[in-house]
Amino acid sequence: MEKRRLTSRGQERKRQLMAFAARRFAENGYHPTSVAEIVSGLGVGKGVFYWYFSSKEELFLEILRDAQHDLRRRQDDAIGEEPDPVRRIELGLRASMAWFAEHRDLVNLFQFAAAEERFAPALRRGQEVAVADATRHVKEAIAEGRIRDGDADATRHVKEAIAEGRIRDGDPELLTHALLGVSTYLAARFIHERGENPDEVAEAAVAFCLHGLLGR
Amino acid sequence: MEKRRLTSRGQERKRQLMAFAARRFAENGYHPTSVAEIVSGLGVGKGVFYWYFSSKEELFLEILRDAQHDLRRRQDDAIGEEPDPVRRIELGLRASMAWFAEHRDLVNLFQFAAAEERFAPALRRGQEVAVADATRHVKEAIAEGRIRDGDADATRHVKEAIAEGRIRDGDPELLTHALLGVSTYLAARFIHERGENPDEVAEAAVAFCLHGLLGR
Amino acid sequence: MEKRRLTSRGQERKRQLMAFAARRFAENGYHPTSVAEIVSGLGVGKGVFYWYFSSKEELFLEILRDAQHDLRRRQDDAIGEEPDPVRRIELGLRASMAWFAEHRDLVNLFQFAAAEERFAPALRRGQEVAVADATRHVKEAIAEGRIRDGDADATRHVKEAIAEGRIRDGDPELLTHALLGVSTYLAARFIHERGENPDEVAEAAVAFCLHGLLGR
Amino acid sequence: MEKRRLTSRGQERKRQLMAFAARRFAENGYHPTSVAEIVSGLGVGKGVFYWYFSSKEELFLEILRDAQHDLRRRQDDAIGEEPDPVRRIELGLRASMAWFAEHRDLVNLFQFAAAEERFAPALRRGQEVAVADATRHVKEAIAEGRIRDGDADATRHVKEAIAEGRIRDGDPELLTHALLGVSTYLAARFIHERGENPDEVAEAAVAFCLHGLLGR
DNA sequence: GATGAATGAGTCTTCATTCAT
DNA sequence: CATGAATGAAGACTCATTCAT
Numbered sequence: 001m002e003k004r005r006l007t008s009r010g011q012e013r014k015r016q017l018m019a020f021a022a023r024r025f026a027e028n029g030y031h032p033t034s035v036a037e038i039v040s041g042l043g044v045g046k047g048v049f050y051w052y053f054s055s056k057e058e059l060f061l062e063i064l065r066d067a068q069h070d071l072r073r074r075q076d077d078a079i080g081e082e083p084d085p086v087r088r089i090e091l092g093l094r095a096s097m098a099w100f101a102e103h104r105d106l107v108n109l110f111q112f113a114a115a116e117e118r119f120a121p122a123l124r125r126g127q128e129v130a131v132a133d134a135t136r137h138v139k140e141a142i143a144e145g146r147i148r149d150g151d152a153d154a155t156r157h158v159k160e161a162i163a164e165g166r167i168r169d170g171d172p173e174l175l176t177h178a179l180l181g182v183s184t185y186l187a188a189r190f191i192h193e194r195g196e197n198p199d200e201v202a203e204a205a206v207a208f209c210l211h212g213l214l215g216r
Numbered sequence: 217m218e219k220r221r222l223t224s225r226g227q228e229r230k231r232q233l234m235a236f237a238a239r240r241f242a243e244n245g246y247h248p249t250s251v252a253e254i255v256s257g258l259g260v261g262k263g264v265f266y267w268y269f270s271s272k273e274e275l276f277l278e279i280l281r282d283a284q285h286d287l288r289r290r291q292d293d294a295i296g297e298e299p300d301p302v303r304r305i306e307l308g309l310r311a312s313m314a315w316f317a318e319h320r321d322l323v324n325l326f327q328f329a330a331a332e333e334r335f336a337p338a339l340r341r342g343q344e345v346a347v348a349d350a351t352r353h354v355k356e357a358i359a360e361g362r363i364r365d366g367d368a369d370a371t372r373h374v375k376e377a378i379a380e381g382r383i384r385d386g387d388p389e390l391l392t393h394a395l396l397g398v399s400t401y402l403a404a405r406f407i408h409e410r411g412e413n414p415d416e417v418a419e420a421a422v423a424f425c426l427h428g429l430l431g432r
Numbered sequence: 433m434e435k436r437r438l439t440s441r442g443q444e445r446k447r448q449l450m451a452f453a454a455r456r457f458a459e460n461g462y463h464p465t466s467v468a469e470i471v472s473g474l475g476v477g478k479g480v481f482y483w484y485f486s487s488k489e490e491l492f493l494e495i496l497r498d499a500q501h502d503l504r505r506r507q508d509d510a511i512g513e514e515p516d517p518v519r520r521i522e523l524g525l526r527a528s529m530a531w532f533a534e535h536r537d538l539v540n541l542f543q544f545a546a547a548e549e550r551f552a553p554a555l556r557r558g559q560e561v562a563v564a565d566a567t568r569h570v571k572e573a574i575a576e577g578r579i580r581d582g583d584a585d586a587t588r589h590v591k592e593a594i595a596e597g598r599i600r601d602g603d604p605e606l607l608t609h610a611l612l613g614v615s616t617y618l619a620a621r622f623i624h625e626r627g628e629n630p631d632e633v634a635e636a637a638v639a640f641c642l643h644g645l646l647g648r
Numbered sequence: 649m650e651k652r653r654l655t656s657r658g659q660e661r662k663r664q665l666m667a668f669a670a671r672r673f674a675e676n677g678y679h680p681t682s683v684a685e686i687v688s689g690l691g692v693g694k695g696v697f698y699w700y701f702s703s704k705e706e707l708f709l710e711i712l713r714d715a716q717h718d719l720r721r722r723q724d725d726a727i728g729e730e731p732d733p734v735r736r737i738e739l740g741l742r743a744s745m746a747w748f749a750e751h752r753d754l755v756n757l758f759q760f761a762a763a764e765e766r767f768a769p770a771l772r773r774g775q776e777v778a779v780a781d782a783t784r785h786v787k788e789a790i791a792e793g794r795i796r797d798g799d800a801d802a803t804r805h806v807k808e809a810i811a812e813g814r815i816r817d818g819d820p821e822l823l824t825h826a827l828l829g830v831s832t833y834l835a836a837r838f839i840h841e842r843g844e845n846p847d848e849v850a851e852a853a854v855a856f857c858l859h860g861l862l863g864r
Numbered sequence: 865g866a867t868g869a870a871t872g873a874g875t876c877t878t879c880a881t882t883c884a885t
Numbered sequence: 886c887a888t889g890a891a892t893g894a895a896g897a898c899t900c901a902t903t904c905a906t
Contacts, residue, residue, distance in 0.1 A: 029247070029331075029332050031247035048888085050881075056880065114327060115324060115328035117244060178420075178424045181401025204390050223867095252896075261872055461765065463679035544760075548760070606834065606849070610833070613830045640860060646858045655888095657890080661890085683875080683877080692892085697877095704875095
């Protein structure tokens with residue numbers, strides 16, 4: 001689809017379509033939500049839809065792109081010029097959870113995209129930048145000796161594993177994904193499902209991510 | 217659907233259908249996989265499907281139930297009679313990740329179910345028991361003073377939060393879900409997507425969950 | 433289907449199948465009622481059905497035949513040796529309505545058969561004998577001068593029609609069918625639908641059939 | 649189904665679908681006639697059907713409604729401002745039979761609807777108005793002493809019944825239904841099945857309804 | 865006689881997409 | 886830009902019937 005030059009009214013229409021579709025996709029699922037439902041929800045004809053999007057799939061992809069872009073901006077804004085890498089990680093985590101709290105629908109869409117072969121690559125592509133950014137902070141923290149190298153305080157079991165080289169403790173990318181797992185999971189379970197206070201949950205997530213179960 | 221009395225041949229057929237469907241659902245998605253595809257994949261007539269399942273949805277639910285049951289059994293077996301609650305948590309975590317490693321399809325199905333309003337409740341219901349079990353171990357560990365109560369080693373920010381009561385550090389159920397988030401996420405990203413060694417990833421997950429980013 | 437020689441147990445089974453099917457056909461319709469529903473309602477396997485009937489259609493036809501035969505027997509019994517043809521008509525009418533009252537399901541089946549091209553011929557064939565019998569009584573009554581020849585008491589309009597030969601007043605077969613129409617219709621509306629007293633309705637039907645709206 | 653705003657072309661399509669379907673339903677039965685058959689009979693795609701009707705059932709119901717409405721209009725037109733209630737009844741009867749003669753298909757549909765639990769309520773609801781109208785004329789005629797009160801000219805049997813209060817002779821609504829029974833039945837048997845002259849049959853029906861078998 | 869299993873054509877319905885106006 | 890109309894392949898599901906055991 002050649003990029004259309006849209007009037008401001010056109011841009012508004014497109015925004016409406018994406019917002020409405022995102023909600024329906026999240027509530028009802030991507031497949032079960034029909035184009036007919038989307039356009040009739042906005043009280044417009046089918047032609048409108050295909051004026052702005054070449055297909056339902058493209059609509060989804062565009063929602064995904066926008067959401068990922070928005071999340072990244074939120075993280076960047078939160079981190080600002082903070083010099084301490086650990087603090088940067090913490091700020092990023094909090095910013096992410098705040099965004100998750102506000103965009104339940106989009107989080108659900110991420111989850112759907114991850115589960116569907118057809119959309120998973122796009123999701124991953126979009127996350128790569130964000131993950132790379134976060135990984136940079138983790139690496140820096142490791143370099144500064146702020147993050148454990150897997151040596152101290154380990155259980156016997158873990159120590160053996162490190163000794164035998166079976167462990168990848170300290171792998172920056174893996175740590176980044178662990179952060180992602182904790183934050184998305186806790187947001188979904190506690191903020192979205194149970195409606196708990198986002199700040200509280202964020203605090204708990206930060207604490208867990210920094211000190212784990214055992215703390216020191 | 218009234219429970220059918222199945223001959224052993226019938227049970228075998230049912231198993232076949234569930235296994236094949238699980239694979240297709242995971243590879244291709246639930247909605248994009250048609251009943252026609254499932255039966256023709258097994259080389260049987262369409263009626264066979266509806267002899268064993270009252271609907272495609274019911275088939276999915278049954279796969280889900282079975283999978284959750286199997287995972288729980290694996291966890292229980294791994295934990296055995298271990299007296300140390302922290303060790304029990306670790307064993308459960310490892311068992312889960314091993315199961316995740318072996319059942320990529322089913323993990324994907326869990327993810328899909330979580331994203332789809334229609335299946336999420338069933339997924340949650342099935343997880344409740346497992347979560348309750350794990351939470352028991354966490355509680356015991358807290359009682360024994362093995363798990364931090366959020367007091368020591370916290371960043372200034374976190375300490376303030378605790379002081380102001382804005383934080384729920386130490387909430388056993390939340391910690392359980394954090395474990396779940398880390399394990400499912402790392403399994404999906406590193407074991408399934410990148411084909412890394414499940415044991416290594418499990419070790420890293422354990423280390424992260426016990427000590428967090430900062431270790432001590 | 434070659435006539436099977438049935439054991440007494442077999443005859444009982446067949447009766448059960450026919451009775452159950454008749455009820456379901458009447459309540460739910462012929463097409464919407466499946467063979468599976470019939471056999472499972474009796475707690476038997478599908479083989480049983482096809483042991484006694486070569487097809488669902490044949491089952492329906494057999495129910496129809498039996499019902500018509502039973503109705504005719506009831507009429508014959510009621511009329512007995514009564515010499516007065518008008519009285520015979522009246523007795524037949526009452527007997528029919530009593531039977532209708534008792535066999536709501538079968539009346540409904542007659543109605544369905546009449547509406548369905550596929551079964552209408554069988555229905556008509558079965559009714560022919562009964563209609564012929566009734567018509568005989570009507571003819572006799574006309575011959576005896578007991579039934580009007582369309583001359584007297586007619587409205588001006590009707591008189592003209594008779595004069596111009598446009599009217600078939602006194603056509604015995606038509607009169608018979610008029611009786612049928614009144615009795616089946618009143619039974620359905622008042623006895624079955626509204627649960628009114630069959631005797632009362634029968635009396636009213638007789639009165640209407642003998643004297644019409646205007647009486648004398 | 650939300651009411652669609654139809655263009656004149658759309659209205660024409662809908663009319664076509666209803667007319668064609670009515671014919672096939674009548675000839676072949678409601679259940680045996682598939683949506684596929686209907687649309688292919690008009691040479692259009694399957695989607696067209698569901699653009700105009702939300703289901704096959706709704707199509708049937710709409711045909712039914714239209715037919716009942718048309719019949720009622722015909723009756724009303726025929727009766728006009730006629731002051732004599734008996735004459736009004738006669739005119740209504742004739743109008744009905746003329747309509748029946750012209751709309752064999754729709755009469756068959758009425759019959760089918762009456763036999764099928766699923767459609768019977770809709771049929772009844774539609775008939776209520778017509779029956780109420782006719783009943784009004786009958787009541788008026790009784791009030792004017794034009795219709796017998798069940799006293800005179802009865803057989804001994806009937807007289808006893810009246811005396812004992814077992815009879816409802818003169819019940820206006822019952823009489824109305826008797827008229828309906830006669831007219832629909834004679835139309836189906838003589839006009840549709842045997843192709844006889846509608847006027848002749850109507851005359852006979854009128855004669856029977858006014859004077860019954862015995863005349864005066 | 866009877867059962868569970870299987871068949872597969874056929875049913876109603878949906879839906880992404882296209883197009884004339 | 887926008888609409889109502891149309892397409893037709895595809896989907897979930899049904900069901901009369903058959904058959905091996």
